[in-house]
Each structure stands twice: as C-alpha cells, then as structure tokens.
Amino acid sequence: MGVKQNTKSLSVRGGQMADTFYQLKVLTGREMAEAKVTPFAEKLVQQNEFPLKPHSLEVFQLNIGKLCNQTCLHCHVDAGPDKKRENMSRADLETCLRIIKEVPDIKMVDITGGAPEMHPDFRWFVQECRKLGKEVLNRCNLTIIMANEKYRDLPEFFRDNQVHLVSSLPFYSKKRTDKQRGDGVFDDSIAALKLLNEVGYGQEGSGLVLDLVYNPVGAFLPAGQEVLEPQFKSQLKRKYDIVFNNLFAITNLPINRFLEYLIESDNYKDYMETLLEAYNPSTVTGIMCRSMISVSWDGYMYDCDFNQMLELKIDSPGCTHINDFDVDKLLSREIIVNQHCYGCTAGAGSSCGGEVV
C-alpha cells in the first residue's frame, strides 16, 4: 500500500503556470487568442443575471490547508505533500467558529484542502462545529486513512461526530483512478472505503452519509449522475462489496494543474468550446457561489473555491477577510465571474455538491 506521486505542485515546479495572473490571461484569451470564447459575463447579461448576486449564505466552506498526501494531475488547488506552509492558524479557525456560531443561516460547514485531516487542529475544529449543531461536510480523499497509522481511526472519528463525507473516486477501476491521482491510490481508496463501510458509512439506515465524487479522467465532461451512479454502485458492490450513498459528477475546471494539462495536451481550445456549447442557462439559479462563502487558509474570503484558487478575492469592500466578516455586506456583493465559470454551468451544472439542476 502507499501512494506514488505523479507530479509536484505547480508552485514548487515554478514557471508561468504557477502564476494565477498568467492563468487568467489564458482564460480571458489574452494569452491564447485562438482559444478565446464568449465572455461568461455576456451570457449572464443575456439572461438578466448580471451582476450575479448571492441569495443566501448557507454553506461556509473552509480550505484549511493545501497539504495533501496526493498530487493529482487535475488538482485545481495545486495541493500536495510539498505544500507545508499553507495551513490555517488556530486563531483564524477560532474566528471561523465565531462566525459559524453567530450566523444562524449557515447550515453547513464544508471542510476541504489538501487533505484537511492532515491539519493539526482538524479534529478539534470538527468537534467544535458539531457542538454548534452545524452539519459538517468533510472532503476526504480516502487514501489519507491508509497513509499513516495515526489516521487509521478516522472512520471512527467521523462516525462519532456524524461527519458527512464526500470522497473522490474518479473511476471504479484501478487504471483510470491511478492515472489521475497517482499509483496506489485506487487500492488504498478501496481499503479506506471498506473501513468506512465497516463503521456504518453508506449503509442503509445508519445516518452516516458517504458520497463519492466522479470527475472525468481527461478533457471531457461527465455524463449525468443518473447515468454514472448506477454503474458505480453496481461495480463497487460486485467487485469489492462496497456501498455508498450518492455519486456527485463534477466537471473539471480549467484552473491550476488541470489547466496545465489542457494546454500541454493541446485540449484547451476544444475543452473551452465544449464548456461553452454545454452552457445551460437554468443552472445559474442554483450555482453554488450564490449560497456560499469560501475561506482560504489565510482567512480571506472568496465567492467559491475556484475563485479562491485563481486568487479572485471577494468584491465586498471592507469585508474581504474573516476578521472583518459582515454578513449584510457579503449578501449585497457582486459575485466575481470569469471564463472558468463555464465549468459550473455546463450541462446539468456542477458544484461541490454535484449537479445543480
């Protein structure tokens, strides 16, 4: 067992792709004119949704660190074992707890990373959120459970705190999974899923929710969840006796390492055109940025996790950091959009919770 890394983070490798300003130049067609597509904002103008406004704040998402035991080729966070500096401070976590407590509309605390479980305050933070009566959703990469003996009791910890788990498994076969996420990831993921099933996750009537995330291993969009979920369920049950609740089909967004892959494989132009062709106006109502805030490891706020990775800070004057949190200001902000937003509006839409329509 164990995971072999396919690559290193962009920031460690250096080069222009590590610069989010360069990535935005690519996305807006200033760097690759032949791949320029209709500005996303124009689509919103056409359906009288510009500027895009939030309608609530129900999900408080925190990226508590970029440290991860995997270096997936498609990672939009650019996470990896070499990202040791980016960890949310205890003081910022306490500020987040205060906000979560004081805003009753926040229903869910969505914890992501990196591998959030590697953060030294992860377990304490989860327990504090649960004491506040909030639903805690943790984005677990599965292999972290097998990565080290000290993480082996995570299934029991999750169960005891009734944590809702959302875990990536890009395919039900070893070859495709390992190609995207690193050699050994599939075997460790299956072992971890078995441990989670053993403590009740995914089992009918247990109340312990285990959702899996499918994201395409390459430059294509996912089919509908209704197409993929039955296959995942039957294959995982038949081959490994594994059960889970829902499959979320998530579109890969052209950011960081996935953007690098698209450009290097000469798929960028076609992929952007595919996203544009699949634009579905009805997704805009339920798009996730309208009901969430995404907080980075250093306490800044963003409209979503993708804007965070492109360093497009929230457009809320005097309220861009959790220290200046003001729910009224946030709810009156204009959401920042750019070309990557096509990823969330393609087909049935895509969000951290899967399809949106």
Next chain:
Amino acid sequence: MLVLFTNAGGQLQNDNTKFMSEKKYFDPEDLKKFGNITEFQEEMGKKFFDWYGEVFKEGALTKREKALIALAVAHTVQCPYCIDAYSTECLKTGSDEEQMMEAVHVAAAIRSGASLVFGVQMMNHVKKISM
C-alpha cells in the same frame, strides 16, 4: 503530382503545395457543423436530428451501452467523426479503455467474419467445379 488521399489523421500525405496543404477530406472542425445539414434540406434534417436524439436517450439500453454500440459501428463504417464523437461519449458515460477496445474487436470480428463466411461459398464453388 496531385495527391487525392489522406493519411490516418486526415492530413494530406503530400503537402508540397500551399493548395494541397490546406485541403483535407476529414476536418475535425467539420463535426461541429453537422447540424448545418439542415441548411440544404431543413425538414428531413430536422427529422433526422429529432430521431437521432431519441435513439440515444436512456431506454431499454443504457446511454453507456448505446455509446459502446455506436463506437463499434463507427469503426465498421470507418467514420472518423463518429469515432471521435463516440470515443468521447463512451468515456463520458463511464466506459474505460479496455471496454472500448473490446467493442472495436467485436466490430472487427463481425467484419472479418463476414468476409470469412463467404469462404464457404468459395469452397462450394471450388468443390462443384473440381474433380
């Protein structure tokens, strides 16, 4: 010399003139214009696309199964547009490389079998006219 055939990638084999380097029989960009066939015959084209859309909906066969069949048929009719389109569709609907190649083998087996089974006709004829 004018070269009037393309290589497997759809590019002209000989591009020693500007004219020839720009000319190709299969251009991946043309696939995106498929819908334009209604320009010359709107009613039939529209009926075709409506029917086509209906055929590939989830039914007694799943979308994934239909995509695999389409991929196999695409290889039989040797349509490069269809091969591109249904390779993507197979991946989208959850097939993997091994399953897709098996579908191509099925197409190839039927295609080659269809030739070989005429061997019986050849044998019948040979036996009829031979001593």
